[in-house]
Amino acid sequence: MMSDLQIIELCAKHDRKAQQVLYDKYSRLLLGVCLRYATDKAEAEDILQDSFLKIFFNIKEYSGSGSFIGWLRKVAVNTAITHYHKNLKYRYHVEIDEYISVETGVTSFEEDFFTSDELFKVLNELPAGYRMVFNLYAVEGYKHKEIAEMLGIDTNTSKSQYSRAKAVIRDKLEKLGKLKSSYSEND
Amino acid sequence: MKTKRQNINLRELFSRKLENAEIIPEASVSAKLMRRVARKEFLRFNPAKLNIYYLGVILISGIGTALLLFSGQGNSDHFNSSGISASIYRTDTVKYIEIQAKQPDRKSPDKSNVIQIEPKKMLIVSNLPDTSGPKVLIKTESNKGVDLLPTTIPNSLSNKRLFSEVTSEMQKLQSGSKPESFLIDPFVSVGCAPMKVKFYNKSASYDSCRWTFGDGGYSNKRDPEWIFDLAGEYKVVLNVQTNDGKLLTSSATVTVHPRPQAHFEITPDKAVLPNDEIHFMNYSTNAVQFRWNFGDGTGSESFEPRHTYSKFGNYNVSLVVFSDWGCSDSLVVLNAFSGSEYFIDFPNAFIPNAQGPSGGYYSYKSDEGAQVFHPSYSGVNDYQLKIFSKLGIAIFESSDINLGWDGYNKGQLCDPGVYIWKVRGKFRNGEPFIKMGDVTLLKN
Numbered sequence: 001m002m003s004d005l006q007i008i009e010l011c012a013k014h015d016r017k018a019q020q021v022l023y024d025k026y027s028r029l030l031l032g033v034c035l036r037y038a039t040d041k042a043e044a045e046d047i048l049q050d051s052f053l054k055i056f057f058n059i060k061e062y063s064g065s066g067s068f069i070g071w072l073r074k075v076a077v078n079t080a081i082t083h084y085h086k087n088l089k090y091r092y093h094v095e096i097d098e099y100i101s102v103e104t105g106v107t108s109f110e111e112d113f114f115t116s117d118e119l120f121k122v123l124n125e126l127p128a129g130y131r132m133v134f135n136l137y138a139v140e141g142y143k144h145k146e147i148a149e150m151l152g153i154d155t156n157t158s159k160s161q162y163s164r165a166k167a168v169i170r171d172k173l174e175k176l177g178k179l180k181s182s183y184s185e186n187d
Numbered sequence: 188m189k190t191k192r193q194n195i196n197l198r199e200l201f202s203r204k205l206e207n208a209e210i211i212p213e214a215s216v217s218a219k220l221m222r223r224v225a226r227k228e229f230l231r232f233n234p235a236k237l238n239i240y241y242l243g244v245i246l247i248s249g250i251g252t253a254l255l256l257f258s259g260q261g262n263s264d265h266f267n268s269s270g271i272s273a274s275i276y277r278t279d280t281v282k283y284i285e286i287q288a289k290q291p292d293r294k295s296p297d298k299s300n301v302i303q304i305e306p307k308k309m310l311i312v313s314n315l316p317d318t319s320g321p322k323v324l325i326k327t328e329s330n331k332g333v334d335l336l337p338t339t340i341p342n343s344l345s346n347k348r349l350f351s352e353v354t355s356e357m358q359k360l361q362s363g364s365k366p367e368s369f370l371i372d373p374f375v376s377v378g379c380a381p382m383k384v385k386f387y388n389k390s391a392s393y394d395s396c397r398w399t400f401g402d403g404g405y406s407n408k409r410d411p412e413w414i415f416d417l418a419g420e421y422k423v424v425l426n427v428q429t430n431d432g433k434l435l436t437s438s439a440t441v442t443v444h445p446r447p448q449a450h451f452e453i454t455p456d457k458a459v460l461p462n463d464e465i466h467f468m469n470y471s472t473n474a475v476q477f478r479w480n481f482g483d484g485t486g487s488e489s490f491e492p493r494h495t496y497s498k499f500g501n502y503n504v505s506l507v508v509f510s511d512w513g514c515s516d517s518l519v520v521l522n523a524f525s526g527s528e529y530f531i532d533f534p535n536a537f538i539p540n541a542q543g544p545s546g547g548y549y550s551y552k553s554d555e556g557a558q559v560f561h562p563s564y565s566g567v568n569d570y571q572l573k574i575f576s577k578l579g580i581a582i583f584e585s586s587d588i589n590l591g592w593d594g595y596n597k598g599q600l601c602d603p604g605v606y607i608w609k610v611r612g613k614f615r616n617g618e619p620f621i622k623m624g625d626v627t628l629l630k631n
Binding site for chain 1: 195196197198199200201202203204205206207208209210211212213216217219220221223224227228231233
């Protein structure tokens with residue numbers, strides 16, 4: 001097995017085998033990242049391909065300081081953002097005011113009540129703008145100001161989109177939760 | 188639901204569950220990716236591997252070598268031309284004797300194809316050293332190339348005229364000295380590429396023949412027709428086998444001049460007629476004379492003319508260019524000032540801001556709520572908008588296209604309902620427009 005350092009070095013020399021190794025090692029993790037930003041797996045795989053192209057041809061830019069995985073993840077997120085911008089005009093645009101933030105819903109969840117697949121599905125069904133902001137803020141941990149810059153939107157828009165996204169997700173999870181509880185009651 | 192885990196909030200839920208979630212990609216993704224990598228790798232400049240840059244270099248050097256070889260050939264022809272012609276004439280002269288013997292009655296060449304031959308001074312050099320027969324070297328006095336040129340550029344564009352303007356050196360020689368000495372009679376020998384030439388085999392005794400046209404082509408017909416695609420000087424050779432088994436050779440030169448290319452652009456891009464002075468940018472190549480037609484009955488012969496139209500209209504602008512050799516090309520731009528990209532359209536409903544009059548100034552960004560009645564437009568110069576109530580009372584007027592109607596009249600929000608609008612003005616190309624319609628004022 002090659003270490004990350006070896007892989008990086010070989011990839012910098014455009015070694016085809018090392019590229020394959022890098023892909024085999026990290027494609028699953030990065031597809032997990034991509035899927036959060038996509039509407040379905042096919043789109044996520046497109047983003048994944050673009051991400052790996054960027055990674056292969058720009059691997060020299062990885063400074064060596066900081067985690068390699070973090071760098072890979074960042075490339076994937078940036079690619080997803082580029083993808084989002086590129087496809088913005090083709091997406092079905094959902095009117096934002098359809099969902100009015102109601103803070104009275106459930107505010108806490110048990111970690112293992114929902115499966116990852118279910119959470120992915122909830123994200124995939126989200127309007128693209130909500131999904132971007134929610135992922136960047138809640139999962140990637142960017143600040144609203146950074147998100148605003150990345151997406152080319154206003155800081156306040158990022159904030160309001162986030163809170164609306166939360167409301168939608170909460171709503172969806174609640175429905176899903178009820179559905180699941182009714183199953184378990186029937187069991 | 189009896190998990191021991193503590194309850195967490197939404198953000199934590201997603202970041203914990205999904206931050207490091209792994210999804211297995213389809214197997215095809217890897218293959219697809221590697222194909223894309225290979226493609227990109229090929230396009231990347233890489234000194235260690237053969238890629239497109241090297242292909243490019245090879246291609247360019249190949250073309251360069253080919254050009255070099257080609258031009259080298261041309262040059263050597265040019266430098267040796269007098270030598271070659273001398274030898275040609277020598278053999279021709281020999282043949283002349285033979286033909287003369289067989290056809291004593293023939294006095295002059297067949298002139299049906301010769302339209303006009305300008306008399307040129309001839310320099311006759313006779314009695315070259317160590318020649319035993321009656322050999323004559325004929326050279327035109329001036330430079331051979333210049334000699335072949337028509338002295339004026341023809342007025343008409345038709346190729347016919349170019350083709351019929353026969354000033355072949357051969358024919359000059361024919362008329363000037365001993366015409367029968369040539370077996371070849373090209374219908375034309377100077378013209379513009381692509382040039383079609385009809386050749387006549389004038390040998391009296393004829394069994395079989397072979398023509399080689401100097402561009403790699405050949406024919407076994409008696410009187411072949413040949414099209415020269417590329418500019419250049421071609422030495423056409425005719426080998427004739429006579430009935431009594433003799434082998435005769437004769438040659439002629441065909442000069443094909445490059446055709447010029449007419450090309451121009453009109454500025455400004457979106458001209459306002461009749462106000463703007465139009466500038467015609469000339470990108471023609473190989474051309475020395477230009478004939479412009481601006482489409483309004485006027486024209487020009489300057490290289491890059493400027494023109495002001497007297498009124499709005501869609502004009503066809505044409506340019507005909509001529510080369511030094513009288514070859515021509517033309518370009519016509521139809522409807523050069525067509526206003527198809529100019530338009531003005533109005534919506535049929537809007538929702539005024541109930542909070543109070545906005546003033547009516549709008550931008551596409553700020554008026555996403557359609558609070559101001561305004562047009563979508565392009566290339567509008569003059570503009571006047573009027574809004575009438577159903578009773579026909581004018582309640583709004585604007586001559587600034589950036590100022591729309593905010594739905595208020597004298598500070599009061601107008602009643603919901605249908606209003607009539609009328610707009611008149613001019614597009615940038617000078618074309619006037621008048622439009623009318625109705626718009627429904629909706630309540631917020």
